[in-house]
Amino acid sequence: MAKHDLGIDLGTATFVVYQRGVGIIIEEPSVVAIDAKKKKIIAIGTQAKEMIGKTPEQIKIIRPVQDGVITNPEVIEEVLRYFLKNAKKGLSFSKPKLIIGIPALTTDVERRAVKEAAERVGASQVFLVSEPLAAAIGSEIDITKPNGHMVIDIGGGTTDIAVISLGGTVESESIKVAGEAMDDEIVKYIKKSYRFSIGTSTAERIKKEIAKAYKDEETIEIEVKGQDIKTGLPSSIKINSDDIFEAIKPVLNEIIIKAKNVLEKTPPELAADVMNNGIILVGGVSRIRGLDKLLKEKTGVNTIVTEDPHLTCAKGTGILLEDIELLSSVHVE
Template identity: 80%
Template structure:
């Protein structure tokens, strides 16, 4: 493989690109702004995310990957073209090979569309790998051995739970309950308890900034801006980590229940391996303070958070780019 080869994580919340021999070169929100009249993309990533809630009617801000599903393959093609342009940086650029991490819920039709889109923008070869598998590799799990490992990928739109052994997923489940569901619960909680309106972007920010998933974690306060329902005017209120904990508790309970269900359905030998090896959390929403402690307590299996969990999938694609032998031993398409 050449130094131009790219590993790409097409996440619900974030697009991340790894360039062979370089490392992470792109980390952008999975958001695209489209001019509906001109039928043209006008912004991708951070620039598009900054437009949310502030656009005229002719401009639509969309997420091309929602709830773990690729909703618009044509826009994904433009996103891939955008990645190529950023990676080139004005230098000669041979046709790269791509390893693309895709949501676990992606259908055969969507996978084929992504491959075709990548080929149209100039890829010489395209490999697809499920995000949980790539994230396990990026977390340095030894997944090619006959030994069970569990990875829980809590992203923006979905939580993917996989028991992995011998280079593939033995048992896997996905639920459309993850980081964005937490944001929505925070918005509803603050509206109900404070009679105060905030947007999803504010909810996401405070979730990351002060949120906690375990009751005994330290309480932190922060001022947030929004709209007072009673007066209809812009205002500021103070909230704390316990507010976030109470808001997202139903989402956390649903995720924990699904982890239990997957473990119950896992073959006994692999379940014993998971009990010994522990559970590894990846994905952006796994960064909430105390989530590993909560799952350890509720599941009775040691749980840890991968280093830079929001980058685990992209790192995994990068490892596959660098290690052809490993690429040949794992389940890729």
């Protein structure tokens, strides 16, 4: 494969692009700003995310991937064009090959739409790989052997849980409960407990800065700005990690239940492998303090968070770009 080939993770929360021979070249929020009157994209990624809650009526902020579902293939096409344009800066080369990590819940129709969009923007060849499989590869385990590995990928819109062996998925569950659901729970908890209103962007920031998933983790306090519901005026309050632990507990419980379901359905020999190999935890939400300890306590299986867990899926597509033999031996479309 040529050095301009790209691996792309189309995540609900983040778009990540890996360029062969270079590494990660793009890491942007999965947000797009559109001028509805002109029917034109005006911003992608961080620039678009900064507009949330601050735009005039004609500017619409959309997430083309929501809850693990590609909701707007036309916008995805423009996003892919943007990626290729960024990769080509200062270069002139032939059509690249693309390996695209897609949410496990993506339908056949959506997968076909992504492939066609990639071909229209100039890809010579397109391979689609499920995000849990790409994440397993990005964790640098050998998934081609008859040895079971369990991956839990907690992203923005979905949690994908999979037991992988011999290059494919043996057992899996995907639920539309992940980082964004936690943000919603934080908004509701603060509103109910403190009679104070914040937006989801603020809730996301709180989650990233002070959230904990295990009670014994250190408690951190920050000041949060928003609106006092009693007066309707701008104000600020102090929130701590214990508050956020209580707020996100329902989401954590649902993820744990699904993880246990997958373990219970896993064939005994593979379950023994998982017990030996541990659970691999990836995705942006994996960075919440103590989440690995919580999963170990609730499942009895040692849990390991990968380095830069939010980039693991994209790294997996990058490894596939570099290893043609591996690409031919795993389940891609």
